[in-house]
Amino acid sequence: MPNRVRHVAGFLMIFFCGSAFAVEQSYQEPGRLVEVARPRDGVSAEQLAKVQAAVAAYEKRKGKGATAGKDELPFRYPFFPQAGIQGQDLFLTNFTDLNTIPKSVRDWDCSDYTYDGHQGHDSVIRSFREQAIGVPIFAARGGVVVDTHDGEPDMNTVWDETKKANYVIIDHGDGYFGWYWHMKTGSVAVSPGQTVTAGTQLGLTGSSGLSNWPHLHFETRKDKAWVEPSSGPCHTGESLWGDQPPVDRDFYAADFYLTRGRIELPDEDSFLFDEAERTASFVKGPQTVGMRIDLRNLPTRAPYEIRILNPRGQSVFDGSNAFQNSVVYHLSYWIFRFDLDLDTVGTWRFQMVIDGNLLIDAPFRVVASERQAANRAPYRVAARITQPAEAQFLTCQVQSPLIARDPDFDIVSYTYEWRVKNRVVRKVTSAALADVLAAGLAQPGDKVKCKVVPSDGKRSGPAATAQVVARP
Numbered sequence: 001m002p003n004r005v006r007h008v009a010g011f012l013m014i015f016f017c018g019s020a021f022a023v024e025q026s027y028q029e030p031g032r033l034v035e036v037a038r039p040r041d042g043v044s045a046e047q048l049a050k051v052q053a054a055v056a057a058y059e060k061r062k063g064k065g066a067t068a069g070k071d072e073l074p075f076r077y078p079f080f081p082q083a084g085i086q087g088q089d090l091f092l093t094n095f096t097d098l099n100t101i102p103k104s105v106r107d108w109d110c111s112d113y114t115y116d117g118h119q120g121h122d123s124v125i126r127s128f129r130e131q132a133i134g135v136p137i138f139a140a141r142g143g144v145v146v147d148t149h150d151g152e153p154d155m156n157t158v159w160d161e162t163k164k165a166n167y168v169i170i171d172h173g174d175g176y177f178g179w180y181w182h183m184k185t186g187s188v189a190v191s192p193g194q195t196v197t198a199g200t201q202l203g204l205t206g207s208s209g210l211s212n213w214p215h216l217h218f219e220t221r222k223d224k225a226w227v228e229p230s231s232g233p234c235h236t237g238e239s240l241w242g243d244q245p246p247v248d249r250d251f252y253a254a255d256f257y258l259t260r261g262r263i264e265l266p267d268e269d270s271f272l273f274d275e276a277e278r279t280a281s282f283v284k285g286p287q288t289v290g291m292r293i294d295l296r297n298l299p300t301r302a303p304y305e306i307r308i309l310n311p312r313g314q315s316v317f318d319g320s321n322a323f324q325n326s327v328v329y330h331l332s333y334w335i336f337r338f339d340l341d342l343d344t345v346g347t348w349r350f351q352m353v354i355d356g357n358l359l360i361d362a363p364f365r366v367v368a369s370e371r372q373a374a375n376r377a378p379y380r381v382a383a384r385i386t387q388p389a390e391a392q393f394l395t396c397q398v399q400s401p402l403i404a405r406d407p408d409f410d411i412v413s414y415t416y417e418w419r420v421k422n423r424v425v426r427k428v429t430s431a432a433l434a435d436v437l438a439a440g441l442a443q444p445g446d447k448v449k450c451k452v453v454p455s456d457g458k459r460s461g462p463a464a465t466a467q468v469v470a471r472p
């Protein structure tokens with residue numbers, strides 16, 4: 001039994017050549033790149049037995065083998081059932097393991113975005129701070145709620161087979177059951193026997209049960225066994241998705257911030273708590289500036305360059321090197337500290353290029369006194385409503401760069417207010433870059449409006465609105 005599932009795989013000492021600022025020798029590790037082991041999860045034996053009994057009792061009540069209903073159309077999930085945007089604030093890190101050989105893995109697309117024995121799709125959010133704000137989980141399609149559980153602790157970071165999860169089980173019809181696992185405590189919003197439509201909020205993302213990262217484990221079951229809903233070169237046949245989420249192999253930065261002083265991450269799990277105070281305001285004078293960047297799909301041995309420019313555009317720090325990782329790091333973070341003489345009041349810039357991509361070009365300010373370092377509201381966003389083909393739910397997406405969301409690098413939450421025919425039908429505050437209006441809340445021809453207000457917890461940015469007429 002793996003008892004410590006996250007590990008520090010990479011530990012690099014990084015030395016700059018030609019740097020205008022020598023790195024202080026008292027710290028032997030000005031920079032540290034850490035690969036975090038991908039999330040691992042599971043269902044405890046006790047809860048597995050409970051769910052199996054609930055499903056059996058449900059089928060008996062309904063008549064053996066009966067399910068929520070048979071559709072004329074082939075079975076399809078119209079969307080991945082979690083608020084947010086895959087490849088931005090969400091990252092699908094594990095699919096099912098289709099390889100039955102122990103210690104060997106294969107996902108449906110013939111790569112390694114899974115782990116040995118995994119039975120569902122794992123989609124991670126970025127931190128427990130996003131979990132605290134809330135990241136909704138929705139019904140992937142209509143159905144009947146079969147079983148639920150709530151009230152369990154939800155900030156687990158280590159594998160423990162005795163831990164119980166908060167979950168929802170739904171009969172989605174045609175013999176398919178959806179398992180929505182690891183929810184935040186107190187968030188389960190449906191009860192057994194309830195009928196739901198696609199997009200109905202079931203709960204919030206958490207890390208309850210056998211889980212080491214706040215994420216949704218979405219598992220599809222048929223005939224008492226798990227199935228892989230996606231199809232590809234290593235899993236042929238019909239996909240169960242209307243819009244199949246791809247394996248995201250693109251390299252990108254999922255988060256970035258600066259702090260005053262060096263970032264302390266005392267143990268392997270503390271990066272998920274993300275407790276450092278984010279800022280882009282520094283009082284004039286010599287000081288240490290801490291930096292953290294969270295990376296997805298970091299290529300092997302990527303070259304990088306960091307530049308810090310003063311208000312006159314002069315480089316006061318310019319360092320380059322290459323990472324030493326011999327495998328792609330699906331999930332990693334890099335922390336760094338800079339000893340700088342911030343000698344000029346004004347707008348400075350922090351720039352970072354990795355593998356030829358300008359990932360960060362962020363302004364930060366140097367002020368004369370603390371009074372001038374006041375918090376600023378998040379940047380303006382745009383909103384867009386989409387209605388997937390053959391679906392009756394709608395999605396409201398925030399259009400904003402992933403990193404440059406707030407001038408102080410604060411975590412931004414979004415309040416989504418949905419109106420149908422000018423009446424408010426859903427209002428939710430979420431950490432996610434998208435929200436969903438469940439099927440049935442808007443009828444064809446209804447005017448639907450989504451208003452989004454970004455907030456850093458203290459100040460709100462300008463509201464953005466989008467409006468459409470619902471299609472049949």
Ligand SMILES: [Zn+2]
Nearest residue numbers: 041120122217
């Ligand atoms: Zn999982």
